Amino acid sequence: MKEKNRKGLFGFFQNSRNSRDTPGEPLDSSAVSLEEAAQKTAGDEAVDAAAQEESSPAVEPVPPLPPIWEPSDDPRLVRINEDILNIERDQFALKAQSLSDAFRRMADAPREDDAKEPEPIAAKPQIYISKNGMAAWIYVIPPFHDGKDISEEDLISFLSQNRVTTGILEDALKSIAREHIYDRPVLVAKGILARNGIDGSIKENFERILHLEFEEDERGSVDYKHQNNIQSVKKDDVICEITHAVPGINGTNVMGKPYLCEKKGSEAAVPAGRNTVLNEDGTLLISQKTGHVTFSNGKFQVEAILKVNGDVDNTTGNLNYDGDIFISGDVRNGFSVKASGSVDIRGSVEGARITAGGPISIARGMSGNGRGVLTSDSHIKCRYLEHCIVTAKGNVYAESIINSKVESDQDIVVTSGVGAIIGGSLLAANNINAHLIGSKVRRLMTELTIANAPKSVDEMELLTKELKQLHHNVSELKKNSLYLETSHREDKEQMFEQLKQAIESLENREQEINQRLEELSTDDNIQMGLIQCRQLLPVVRIRIGNASLLVNEEHSCGTIYRSSEGEIVIGSN
Amino acid sequence: MKKRVMIVDDSIVARNEIEKLLAGTEFNVISHYRSGEEALEAYGKERPDIITMDIIMPGIDGIETSRQLLKRYPKAGLIIISSLAYDETIEMVKSLGDSIPFVFKPIKKSYFISALLEVCDSRLI
Numbered sequence: 001m002k003e004k005n006r007k008g009l010f011g012f013f014q015n016s017r018n019s020r021d022t023p024g025e026p027l028d029s030s031a032v033s034l035e036e037a038a039q040k041t042a043g044d045e046a047v048d049a050a051a052q053e054e055s056s057p058a059v060e061p062v063p064p065l066p067p068i069w070e071p072s073d074d075p076r077l078v079r080i081n082e083d084i085l086n087i088e089r090d091q092f093a094l095k096a097q098s099l100s101d102a103f104r105r106m107a108d109a110p111r112e113d114d115a116k117e118p119e120p121i122a123a124k125p126q127i128y129i130s131k132n133g134m135a136a137w138i139y140v141i142p143p144f145h146d147g148k149d150i151s152e153e154d155l156i157s158f159l160s161q162n163r164v165t166t167g168i169l170e171d172a173l174k175s176i177a178r179e180h181i182y183d184r185p186v187l188v189a190k191g192i193l194a195r196n197g198i199d200g201s202i203k204e205n206f207e208r209i210l211h212l213e214f215e216e217d218e219r220g221s222v223d224y225k226h227q228n229n230i231q232s233v234k235k236d237d238v239i240c241e242i243t244h245a246v247p248g249i250n251g252t253n254v255m256g257k258p259y260l261c262e263k264k265g266s267e268a269a270v271p272a273g274r275n276t277v278l279n280e281d282g283t284l285l286i287s288q289k290t291g292h293v294t295f296s297n298g299k300f301q302v303e304a305i306l307k308v309n310g311d312v313d314n315t316t317g318n319l320n321y322d323g324d325i326f327i328s329g330d331v332r333n334g335f336s337v338k339a340s341g342s343v344d345i346r347g348s349v350e351g352a353r354i355t356a357g358g359p360i361s362i363a364r365g366m367s368g369n370g371r372g373v374l375t376s377d378s379h380i381k382c383r384y385l386e387h388c389i390v391t392a393k394g395n396v397y398a399e400s401i402i403n404s405k406v407e408s409d410q411d412i413v414v415t416s417g418v419g420a421i422i423g424g425s426l427l428a429a430n431n432i433n434a435h436l437i438g439s440k441v442r443r444l445m446t447e448l449t450i451a452n453a454p455k456s457v458d459e460m461e462l463l464t465k466e467l468k469q470l471h472h473n474v475s476e477l478k479k480n481s482l483y484l485e486t487s488h489r490e491d492k493e494q495m496f497e498q499l500k501q502a503i504e505s506l507e508n509r510e511q512e513i514n515q516r517l518e519e520l521s522t523d524d525n526i527q528m529g530l531i532q533c534r535q536l537l538p539v540v541r542i543r544i545g546n547a548s549l550l551v552n553e554e555h556s557c558g559t560i561y562r563s564s565e566g567e568i569v570i571g572s573n
Numbered sequence: 574m575k576k577r578v579m580i581v582d583d584s585i586v587a588r589n590e591i592e593k594l595l596a597g598t599e600f601n602v603i604s605h606y607r608s609g610e611e612a613l614e615a616y617g618k619e620r621p622d623i624i625t626m627d628i629i630m631p632g633i634d635g636i637e638t639s640r641q642l643l644k645r646y647p648k649a650g651l652i653i654i655s656s657l658a659y660d661e662t663i664e665m666v667k668s669l670g671d672s673i674p675f676v677f678k679p680i681k682k683s684y685f686i687s688a689l690l691e692v693c694d695s696r697l698i
Contacts, residue, residue, distance in 0.1 A: 330631075333585065348583065348607075348631035364631035367584040384629050386656075387586055400629055402656045418629075422656045440658035441677045537659075 068135055068190050078194040078251065078262055085130050089137050092128035093185040096139035099126065100183055107144035120147035123182065125158050133253030134191035136164050142182035152177040155188070164189050166256045189254040197248030197265020203241040204271075206231050208295040225335060227317025230306060231293040234322065239276055239293060239300050240285035242268065273299030291323045311347065312337060324358065333369065342378070349374075351388075359394070368404070379410075383417075401426065403444075421446060421533075427457065431530045438537030438551075449543040450529030457543075460520050467513050474506050521546070531560035542568055576689075576698060579621035580605040581612040581638065582654070583630045587678070591625060591654075594682050600689055607631065609638030616642060616649070622698045623650040623689060625676075628657055636665050643669060650692045652676060654685075 068082055107121060121144040129136045138158070140150050155173045159165075167190045176186055210229050217223070233239070245267045251259035272278060273296075275288045287293070291304040306321045311329035318336045319325060325339040330347035331354065337343055342358035349362050351369035359378040366372055368388025374380055379394030390396060390406040399417030404424040406412060412428045414421050419435030425447035426432055438446045451457045481499045484492060529544060536555040541548065544561065549568035559571040578600050580588050588605045595602060603621055606612040610632050612624065624642070628635035635653060642649050653666045656678040666675045672695040674688035692698070 350583075351585065365583075365629065369585045383631075386584060386629065400657070402629070418657060418662075420657060420659065422658075436659055439656060439677070441656075441679070443679065444656075535659075 065187070068187060069193060074195070076195045076198070076246075076248075078196055078259075080132065080134055080193065085135050088130050089128070089135075089185050089187075092126075092137060093139060096126045096128075096141070096185065097183065100139075100141040103141050103144065118145040120145045122148040123150040125150060125155060127158065127162050127164070127188075128185070129162070129164065129254060132259070133255055133257065134193075134251075134259060135187060136162075136189040136254045137185040138176065138188045139185045140176060140182045142180075149180055150177055159188065164254045166252050167191050167254050191253040191259055192251045194251035194259050194261035195249040196261050196263040198246040199263070199266050200245035200268040201243045202268045202270065203243075204239070204300075205237075205241070206233070206239055206293045206295070206300060224314035225318045229317060230319065230321055232322050233287045233291060233293045233302055235287060235290045237287045238284050239287055239302075240270065242270055242278075242283050242285065244282065269298075271295070271299045273297070273301030275302035275304075276300060292321065306339075312352070325356075330364075333371075360392075396428075421448075425449070427451060428529065431532065433532045435534050436537065437531075437533045437535070438540045440537060442538060444539070446540045447543075448531055448540065450531065451543070451545065460517065463513050463517055463520075467510065467517075470506055470510050470513070474503060474510070477503050477506070529561075533557055533560075536560075536570065544568055575599055575601040576622040576693060577601060577603045577619075578689075579603060579612065579616070579619060579624045581609065581624055581630070581635065582627040583607045584627070587627065587654070590680060591685075594680060594685055598686065609633040609635060609641075612638060613641055613645075616646065621650075622696075623652060623692055625652050625654050628653065628655040628662065636662075636669070639669050639673070648696060650696045650698055652685075652688050652692060654678060654680065 065086070068085065069080070103121065103124070107118070111118060123143040124141040126139045126141065127136060128139070136159075138155065143149055152173050155176060156168075159168060159173075169188055169190065172186050172188050175181060176188075210231070245265040248261035248264045250261050253259045270278065270282075270285055272285055275291070276285050276299075277288050278285055285300070287302045289302050289304050291302045292306050293300055293302055295301075305324045305326055306319065308316060308319070308325070308327045308329070310316075311332055312319060312327055312335050313330075313332040316335075318338075320336075320338045322340045324341035325337060325343045327337070327343070327345045327347065331337055331345060331349045331352040333350040333352065336353040336355070337345075338353075338355045340357045343354055343356040343360045345354075345360075345362045346364070348364035349366040349368075349372060351367075351371040353373045353375075354360055354362075355373075355375045357377050360374055360376045360380045360382075362374075362382040365384035365386070366374065366382055366388050367384075367386045370387050372388035374382070374385075374388060374390045374392075376392045376394065378392070379397065380390060380392045381397045383398065384400045384402070385398050385404045385406065386400075386402040388404050390404060392407070393409045395411045395413055396406055396408045397413045397416075399414065400420045400422070401412075401414055401424065402420075402422045405426075406424070407427045409429045411430050412426055412432045412434075414432075414434035420439075421432075421434045421437045422439045423444040423446055427449040429451060432448055432450065437448065438444070449457065477499055481496070481503070484495055484499065489495060531542065531544075534556065536551055536557050538552045538554065540551040542551065542560060543549075547562050547566050547568050549570075551570070555570050555572070557570050557572055561569055561571065563569050576599055578591075578595065580591050580602060582588050582591070582605065592602050600623070604615065604619055606615060608630050609626075612626075616624070626635040626639055630638075633641075635655065639651055639653065642651070651669070651673050653669075653673060653675045654677075655662065655675070658677040663675060666673055672691070674691055676685050676688050
């Protein structure tokens with residue numbers, strides 16, 4: 001064992017094995033050393049090939065051995081090709097066998113002095129470490145002439161000298177020593193396999209690029225209105241789901257050096273843009289606002305305001321958005337814009353439908369072509385309104401209102417610019433203010449109504465109608481009842497009872513309606529609304545509460561109101 | 574040969590109404606524009622015999638459009654058509670030129686045709 005500088009066959013083998021002097025370098029000395037060891041020296045030439053074939057035991061093929069590492073379904077494990085390791089082991093065994101044979105031949109060679117006992121030769125271990133450093137085998141050349149058997153301590157020391165420190169199979173060492181396992185390669189150390197990491201991933205719940213798909217119906221028409229090209233999002237909605245990376249774990253070779261994993265596992269880049277935030281554990285990208293999601297510069301952002309650069313037309317389709325909408329252009333005929341917030345239109349609106357939970361503002365005006373509709377839960381501002389239907393819970397402001405139906409739960413104010421109300425019907429809960437009402441064209445009728453609750457006017461009309469029908473029905477039922485008295489029907493009593501119940505039911509309903517009409521009338525009596533204008537041109541019908549006036553002459557007026565006597569008065573300037 | 578008429582009105586209802594009124598007459602609608610700006614740009618290429626001009630439109634109103642048009646093309650045949658039948662607007666139209674008719678909406682056919690013929694006579698169209 002301590003024959004590092006020995007010459008000849010053994011010296012060659014020892015010296016080449018000891019050339020592994022740099023830690024961490026793949027050890028590939030076994031092939032070189034055993035090649036050199038196989039070269040015959042002058043002293044060994046006496047052993048010829050024929051004698052070798054006769055005297056040395058035949059090289060038996062190494063039987064298949066169990067796998068070095070236990071099979072596993074874990075896809076992350078960096079498996080090592082054990083077939084290659086087995087080939088390396090077999091090559092080592094072959095060459096170690098040759099060496100063992102040489103020792104045997106030497107031990108068996110005739111001695112010059114027969115009287116002297118041959119010297120005992122102790123068992124000699126040979127080691128082979130695989131090229132990747134992940135396995136090591138020991139082949140023990142047996143002792144000769146009662147030489148010392150190999151012990152476990154010898155093996156441990158031998159491994160230490162050869163810098164094998166990790167994954168030592170102590171049971172294998174014990175077995176070699178206890179069972180005198182010679183002339184066979186035994187696996188004595190195996191490295192710790194590496195585990196690959198898993199890259200992080202992101203599941204995106206929104207599209208980065210919206211692809212508009214237009215479908216044709218059976219007539220070949222394409223619906224450009226329903227394009228669904230807005231990705232709406234509510235506050236706290238999940239934009240992305242993030243799966244964190246699992247880091248890779250390096251293995252360790254038998255010499256204690258790292259055996260690198262192939263995949264380290266890297267985190268995915270989270271596309272977090274404006275108004276988005278990661279949750280505490282970084283697994284969810286969440287919207288901080290209600291609005292719509294867009295993707296640009298590699299990031300998702302949430303905008304509260306939906307901005308349309310240009311017109312609402314075939315290129316955009318209808319809009320339906322939870323938030324505010326800003327439109328820089330026009331809204332074309334037949335399209336609709338719906339927002340839970342405000343709608344701000346910098347162009348004009350044709351025969352379109354605009355619905356907003358917040359204010360509506362139209363910079364250039366609306367020419368509704370008889371089909372335009374504006375509906376707002378707040379106020380409406382429009383440069384002009386022509387041929388459209390407008391309903392607002394707040395005020396309605398315009399420079400002119402022409403041939404339109406306008407209802408406001410507060411005021412209608414037409415006092416800027418031309419300040420003209422021409423034709424159509426206007427209803428306000430409080431006041432109507434304008435410069436000019438009506439026009440020189442007498443064929444045009446303009447209707448103005450002031451009612452506490454604009455809907456109460458409709459309700460009164462409906463209830464009055466229902467009451468009229470009800471009276472008629474009661475009258476008919478009573479007639480039937482009279483007729484039944486004179487009839488001889490078998491089910492007379494039953495019929496009487498049914499008629500009685502029907503009449504009672506109708507009379508109850510009549511009471512309800514009368515009560516409600518009284519309430520509405522009471523509300524109406526405290527109507528304080530006013531109409532103010534500079535000039536009133538016929539023909540104008542004015543209603544304030546249940547009072548009505550038809551104006552057929554021109555007036556320069558100040559305020560139109562209902563007097564305490566219940567009459568409509570046109571106060572002059 | 575039929576006289577060529579350009580309609581300038583943002584209301585489709587009004588445009589359709591005018592076309593309908595002119596059907597079967599010696600006047601033919603060649604184009605229509607929603608705004609004064611579009612009409613000013615198109616006039617030079619199309620050179621209609623007569624323009625019918627609304628007053629309330631998106632952008633510049635019909636009075637200002639007419640002023641700019643007459644500055645560039647003093648002989649342009651022009652009729653103002655509007656609901657704003659008030660003394661003030663009548664005065665504004667008069668300020669554009671004496672022989673510019675003002676037809677009130679809703680349009681009465683006889684008044685309209687009469688206005689068209691008046692413009693043809695005054696402009697020798």
